[in-house]
Ligand SMILES: O=C(O)CCC(=O)C(=O)O
């Protein structure tokens with residue numbers, strides 16, 4: 001299984017105060033095509049990703065009405081009776097309904113405080129929708145088949161609209177990552193043709209858990225960039241390089257962005273995948289709708305040329321994204337660990 005990335009802290013030198021500030025990047029001028037805006041944002045993104053691993057984006061171009069409708073659909077889905085939700089229960093495809101406390105194994109090295117209780121949240125996972133005759137789907141590849149809820153008219157259309165808008169945002173942000181790393185602006189584009197864009201439409205019921213039992217236990221995300229439209233309720237906390245948990249303030253209308261383990265691998269540990277968690281014991285129900293903007297399944301995630309290690313060592317070994325994500329999921333979910341074991345024994349049979 002793929003080993004989790006570790007952060008090369010020797011490359012980071014920042015005063016403590018700065019380690020706890022989540023910057024805001026305004027994409028307005030950039031999306032309007034203003035000269036110089038991309039370079040300026042690239043520098044801001046570099047600072048954010050080296051220092052704290054999280055940043056808000058303002059004027060991101062995704063209509064608020066669409067985000068509001070996606071939140072409304074998410075609460076409509078979770079308001080259904082449990083047997084309706086479990087009729088599309090999550091399986092080795094990693095799409096469908098993940099019930100409360102279904103993260104059965106814990107997040108390997110990313111667990112920063114040794115607490116191992118399964119998440120007090122439920123979620124509907126969906127990926128890019130592909131036609132029934134897609135060759136990879138017909139070949140039985142994992143992570144390809146969506147499970148759509150029935151009896152919720154309009155749900156599927158809204159999810160489709162949301163995925164298109166959010167994927168476009170992710171694609172438009174790729175040049176900023178490239179410029180942040182002194183690479184040609186189009187460097188990352190080929191890795192994201194048919195990007196993997198899993199969405200987690202999550203519900204954290206009020207009054208569950210507490211200081212030692214979380215809505216989402218401490219973890220790092222697996223992919224490249226996580227796009228998290230702001231929930232109405234607070235509750236997300238991030239573990240900074242000053243070794244403290246700080247709340248991520250709710251900034252209505254903005255989208256919170258954070259780096260995942262694939263970004264760490266691309267940058268040989270220079271950009272952070274910062275551990276985060278959702279606290280337990282929330283005063284009100286909380287919904288969240290992250291889209292994980294990740295490479296295509298066949299893309300090979302390998303350190304970029306500008307992130308060679310100073311000591312000449314190679315750093316992270318190249319790995320196909322799909323192999324990486326399968327290993328990550330097997331470390332979090334028992335059903336994925338079983339699927340991985342089945343695939344291994346089939347290969348050796
Ligand atoms: O609900 C949130 O605010 C964050 C959830 C999260 O960290 C995740 O789904 O990876």
Ligand SMILES: [Fe+2]
Pocket residue numbers: 219220221276
């Ligand atoms: Fe996360």
